[in-house]
Amino acid sequence: MQGGLTVAGMDLERAAGDPWGRGFLVAGLGNYGLRGTRHSVGMAILNHLASKLSVADQWRKDRRCCADVALATLGETELVLMKPRRLMNINGLSVLGAVEAYGLDIENIYLVHDDLDKPLGKVALKLGGSARGHNGVRSCINSLHSDSMVRLRVGIGRPAGDTAVDRYVLGMFTSAEQELLPQVFDQAVQMLLEHIQQDSCQSRGAPRPPASAPLLGEDT
Template structure:
């Protein structure tokens, strides 16, 4: 949610969130050039957030390819980012819920590394826990990079293919 908050600030809509009961989420609408963006903060549990995503997609006439998922990734070290186009959920229950509810795995995904704890039984506490003070120092530049990556990709997609010379 931190990346989404930073994205909303950059787009000037951080104070524009509206609760939408139709999709059990908070929504903020923004523009990026000619592209109209719908920012979505589901109010459901992560394992069921695909219902909110699918309902919002239907409400705004979006296909799975139009939906960007931003999610944590245990298999990437803290601070590492990767933009993935489609594919499996890779064990992430929130992504699995979105794939199931949208009946597609075609969504672009920004994977934000949070690192994997050394003890396998500590995964749930790690995912749901807070960042340590030293980890918190890494967050501002990470959020900036994540937002830049998302905005650049959205701009490229909204401009379409360039004509050859």
């Protein structure tokens, strides 16, 4: 495995009855059933992450959180990968369900989602803050009563001309955009894994940065 990662799939039923505490949840936000759209790019990145962690064939439906879930480890760190089986504006219900089902800390949640304010190819991590108009993130904040989750913001750019934003985000990537996606997915997954490893080490000793602080790849 590249980068010296130690990864293994785990049994969903075994883990379900055993609160993880220090585990991490990585949730790919999107609209269930609308695969390949710009608004669901977070889910596509979760698929790429699962492949990187050798658990692409481990996705299972977890009715407790109404989501597809795959379990993995990164070194000594336990990961819950999740794709909500709900529409974007109620993704937070699935995230909350996963937190309760797996006994996770809200501070150990990573939300992967599209970002209109960044061009395609720009990926940035940020800790906490407002939803910035993103309905999926807003749903998570409202459901968890917290805005301290780490966000991986994946740029999709804004529509050109008179194209409505809702039509644009629910549309498919163009052929030219699709050529850029493999590089974007690789960058996003690498950024996630590096930061989770860093965050896992900090949880054992050093404090985390304050809420809303810029992190790797974030504009300053």
